[in-house]
């Protein structure tokens with residue numbers, strides 16, 4: 194996969210294409226859509242977002258319209274403008290192993306529209322953690338690879354197993370890339386209210402950097418770095434440890450122009 198510039202809009206943060214209103218598409222290498230699951234999901238009850246200087250905690254819980262409705266929208270041309278302007282990455286997940294396969298089956302006829310499929314194995318806001326059972330995960334990686342011909346990316350987190358070991362498995366099963374990392378389970382206390390969710394933003398950077406470093410040392414996979422990339426220096430650091438592209442998430446909420454600034458440096 195060749196992304197010029199090597200900059201990706203992170204899944205979830207970029208919604209279903211909304212940031213195209215704010216960012217010149219020339220500066221976007223690829224736009225990842227919000228994760229789509231087999232069944233529609235309402236997501237978690239509020240509070241869903243806590244923002245501080247150093248981090249954001251979100252408890253969205255994969256709210257999405259479900260794959261059938263997404264396909265309906267796709268067929269009705271809702272994403273044509275997006276496809277015309279940028280390369281698009283389809284992100285998907287399931288509430289169990291079977292559901293991952295069912296989404297892949299449903300989306301296989303449409304795979305040519307996308308530059309890649311990103312399989313989200315690491316959402317911290319749902320009960321199912323595919324990374325905690327690597328035997329099952331391996332079976333699923335093999336089955337998903339059989340069902341899809343597209344450039345296939347596994348989105349990995351650091352909870353479940355050592356990320357470099359999972360990445361090796363991903364490579365052995367014939368996948369093309371990994372997104373490293375996702376948010377990590379965290380807790381914020383606001384008076385008497387406990388807010389559980391996935392943490393993102395600046396505090397994630399050193400953890401993500403180490404994860405990219407480890408994965409690069411053990412695999413030849415295409416690596417999209419994700420976690421705390423807030424400026425050009427952060428992006429540079431991830432390229433230094435072997436990332437092929439950088440993903441911009443939380444930084445979009447602060448200043449969408451970050452994408453243009455990073456792009457101009459790495460075009």
Ligand SMILES: Cc1cc2nc3c(=O)[nH]c(=O)nc-3n(C[C@H](O)[C@H](O)[C@H](O)COP(=O)(O)O)c2cc1C
Pocket residue numbers: 203204205206227228249251253255284313316348374375376392393394395397419420421422440441442443444
């Ligand atoms: C509000 C919010 C929603 C997110 N939703 C998703 C999602 O649906 N699928 C996914 O793979 N990652 C999701 N993420 C994780 C981001 O794609 C990204 O990997 C993570 O936030 C770390 O990068 P950052 O520090 O640049 O934000 C979400 C993150 C946030 C903040």
